[in-house]
Amino acid sequence: MNFARMENQDLTAKTVLIREDLNVPIQNGIISNDARLQSSLPTIKLALDKGAAVLVCSHLGRPIEGEFEEKYSMQPIADYLSKHLGQTVTLNKEYAEKKVDIKPGEVVLLENVRFNIGEKKNSEALSQHYADLCDVFVMDAFGTAHRAQASTEGVIQAAAKAGKVVCAGPLLAAELDALDKALHAPKKPLVAIVGGSKVSTKLDVLISLAKICDQIIVGGGIANTFIAAKGYSVGASLYEAEMIDTAKQIMSKTEILLPKNVVVADKSQINFDDFINSLQSAKPMVKSIDTVGENDMILDVAAEGSEHIFAAIKNAATILWNGPAGVFEVDAFAEGTRLLSEAVKDSKGYSIAGGGDTLAAIHKFKVENGVSYMSTGGGAFLEFVEGKVLPAVSALEKYSTK
Ligand code: AMP
Numbered sequence: 001m002n003f004a005r006m007e008n009q010d011l012t013a014k015t016v017l018i019r020e021d022l023n024v025p026i027q028n029g030i031i032s033n034d035a036r037l038q039s040s041l042p043t044i045k046l047a048l049d050k051g052a053a054v055l056v057c058s059h060l061g062r063p064i065e066g067e068f069e070e071k072y073s074m075q076p077i078a079d080y081l082s083k084h085l086g087q088t089v090t091l092n093k094e095y096a097e098k099k100v101d102i103k104p105g106e107v108v109l110l111e112n113v114r115f116n117i118g119e120k121k122n123s124e125a126l127s128q129h130y131a132d133l134c135d136v137f138v139m140d141a142f143g144t145a146h147r148a149q150a151s152t153e154g155v156i157q158a159a160a161k162a163g164k165v166v167c168a169g170p171l172l173a174a175e176l177d178a179l180d181k182a183l184h185a186p187k188k189p190l191v192a193i194v195g196g197s198k199v200s201t202k203l204d205v206l207i208s209l210a211k212i213c214d215q216i217i218v219g220g221g222i223a224n225t226f227i228a229a230k231g232y233s234v235g236a237s238l239y240e241a242e243m244i245d246t247a248k249q250i251m252s253k254t255e256i257l258l259p260k261n262v263v264v265a266d267k268s269q270i271n272f273d274d275f276i277n278s279l280q281s282a283k284p285m286v287k288s289i290d291t292v293g294e295n296d297m298i299l300d301v302a303a304e305g306s307e308h309i310f311a312a313i314k315n316a317a318t319i320l321w322n323g324p325a326g327v328f329e330v331d332a333f334a335e336g337t338r339l340l341s342e343a344v345k346d347s348k349g350y351s352i353a354g355g356g357d358t359l360a361a362i363h364k365f366k367v368e369n370g371v372s373y374m375s376t377g378g379g380a381f382l383e384f385v386e387g388k389v390l391p392a393v394s395a396l397e398k399y400s401t402k
Pocket of ligand 1: 195196197198201219220221224238298299300323324325326327328329357
């Protein structure tokens with residue numbers, strides 16, 4: 001892809017503003033998953049090594065614009081960065097009103113960009129203000145690249161128009177390179193794994209993948225809709241009757257791999273208001289897909305009868321993975337997703353995985369080393385796979401100084 005990269009820029013004594021995706025889960029000041037923070041550290045360190053004064057910004061959660069709320073403050077992230085960079089990272093709350101005082105070698109974290117009025121609406125004035133804070137703007141947040149907002153797309157335009165250097169950070173560039181490799185010149189066979197709860201939320205991605213994939217493995221509630229489209233009863237399972245015709249159309253375009261057996265639980269054991277917790281005590285039963293009863297809820301693919309699925313993954317030259325094969329959060333219904341992740345690990349093909357649940361499953365089954373690339377973006381990952389233009393990426397392609 002054609003955009004300028006931070007690695008190639010001279011940042012000596014420059015004030016660099018880096019847009020990261022530091023949107024991590026925080027409860028009572030405690031960060032429960034630091035994966036995105038870990039991924040951002042190499043970019044910040046590289047900017048420091050290149051002699052820059054480093055400003056870092058991100059959104060966190062969904063505060064109301066214009067209203068400060070303590071639980072959306074970036075303070076815990078400033079503390080985290082201080083610890084992991086081995087130097088004080090101060091949190092600046094006044095940057096929306098005045099310039100930030102910073103010297104080369106220092107790192108300042110800007111308070112949540114979503115506290116600023118105009119962030120989400122991509123306000124020109126706010127974008128210009130962000131651009132005025134720096135000499136060089138670095139877009140490094142893949143997870144927000146599908147949104148045209150002031151700290152993503154707007155600032156790229158504003159900084160470029162003011163004659164400043166605009167470039168992609170190494171994390172964003174690596175994400176785009178990996179996706180490009182998997183989608184635009186994939187080695188065949190190309191196999192996609194699309195799991196999760198609903199066909200409707202991943203419809204566009206399924207339609208796009210059907211055009212380019214040799215095989216698609218469906219899992220979760222999505223698999224149930226395809227099983228129903230084949231004419232089998234899915235009993236009390238999560239599925240979408242209105243998507244059956246669409247599922248049939250997708251099946252006419254590419255080979256969809258379905259399990260021969262599934263793991264079910266009787267719906268009387270399930271509390272739908274407390275779904276995951278109630279499944280902890282539910283009794284798993286293996287049934288062939290043509291014997292699912294009306295009270296059965298399909299919750300996983302069974303190992304036996306899924307050998308063709310695991311073989312397809314192992315033989316693939318390129319694998320794209322988004323979504324679990326079953327309710328992997330509960331051990332009794334996690335085996336299908338575990339075996340699937342093992343197959344990805346054992347495959348010699350190039351594999352790329354994205355989305356929160358998929359990364360959680362990869363960590364749970366400890367197959368991180370067997371996945372070629374783990375994408376930090378959920379929505380952005382799906383939109384890229386769908387072939388949509390990511391506004392911040394197209395702005396980089398258009399405006400960055402090559
Ligand atoms: P999504 O957010 O659409 O990617 O779906 C992920 C969620 O789907 C996870 O929390 C899984 O527990 C859930 N899930 C997977 N398989 C099933 C299934 N067969 N029935 C209901 N929920 C499922």
